[in-house]
Amino acid sequence: MQMQVRRWKDVSRDEQQRFLKRSELDISNIQDSIQDILDKVRADGDTALRALTNKLDKVDLSSIPLRITDEEFAAAADALDPAVKEALDHAFDNVTRFHKGQVPAADTMMEIEPGIIVGERHTPIDSVGLYVPHGRGSFPSMVYMQSIPAKLAGVPRIVMVTPPGPDGRVDPAVLYAAAATGVDEVYRVGGPHAIAALAYGTETIARVDKIQGPGSMYVTAAKRLLVGTVDIGMPAGPSESIIIADRHADPYTVALDLIIEAEHGSDSSAILISTSEPVAEAVADILPDLIDEVEEPRKGFLQDVFGNYGGIFLAGDLYEAADIVNQFAPEHLQIRTSEPWATMRLIRNASEILLGSHIPFSIANYITGPNAILPTGGNARTYSALSVRDFIKYSSVVYLEPSGYDRVAGKVTTLADYEGFQTHAKAIRERNRSL
Structure with missing residues (x-):
């Protein structure tokens, strides 16, 4: 495939809006079918979960318990490659260390005027459901990015749902992460039917007060249809990333980083905004070969992204580049300029900001500490990265x-x-x- 470099100001307004909107979900085409799934689970509970898992996921759970057993957790830990365990343990430590700083201090009280004592009392949400996707791969990182802040917040009941594999088993790294970070219950069910179970409750899965975690378009649609029934948490949809690069950026590593988030799926978005035409053209020349080296199905994802919601654009200067970013409000932003800290001051809307040439999106996704579950679809204008605060509620306190x-x-x-x-x-x- 060939990559085209275009000046942003020369792109039509309609096409600019297409990039800015990206693939965020319009559920109108699937709303009725998803509502039907929700209704079935609400009416028939576990029976519906097993039937829908068989129909939609092609997995027969008729003789398998929905809840993961202690024996399965132990077997997963034994089966997992020690190198994977070591990497996960390292990530657990950093994510825990970062999120501990978000735990609020003791209740705050102040005398707002003589004789009037006011303040706030914080308490954890009673129960939360964590969704961990599986359709396009195994994601233990999505376990600990959710469970660690929930545990630090003091949530008494942390529940996880995740789609099973063809044999009904759950990925061992996912189970290891769940056990190590304090998840109380894990169920082998995914998709919109899992979201319905968390929202309504079934014979086996008790309902929760809040649902968190990214998922497919069907999971996202289910959450939207359940607004008012349960707190659906942060809007987290298809992956998206932007790189700002000036003339000092290395085109090869920029190209490497540009395809990271694009491999999540065909509905992802990946954009380079450069103030340097030579850098932009060099990245455009490098990208096709990098994409050809990737194995299917992710090669197909990359080709789809750069044929739809990905691209390379030239900006007149860093102010214009920052303006494009602020309009887009991306999930992931990497700044590859000679003075990244100064460039960062121009950014108002981005879920995550990575500075310099040594922090590809992949490192931030896994191990540096800040949360990798981030608002997408322009919601960085009002939402923040997942944190301990998402699992806490506050009560005002007044004494006269x-x-x-x-x-x-x-x-x-x-x-x-x-x-x-x-x-x-x-x-x-x-x-x-x-x-």
């Missing part, structure tokens, strides 16, 4: 001493009368008579 009550009671009756709330004001007037 008599002096504090006396300071504000009259003003509150004035405001209540103005807004027409009779019982608001009466509670104060009658209380005053009895004091």
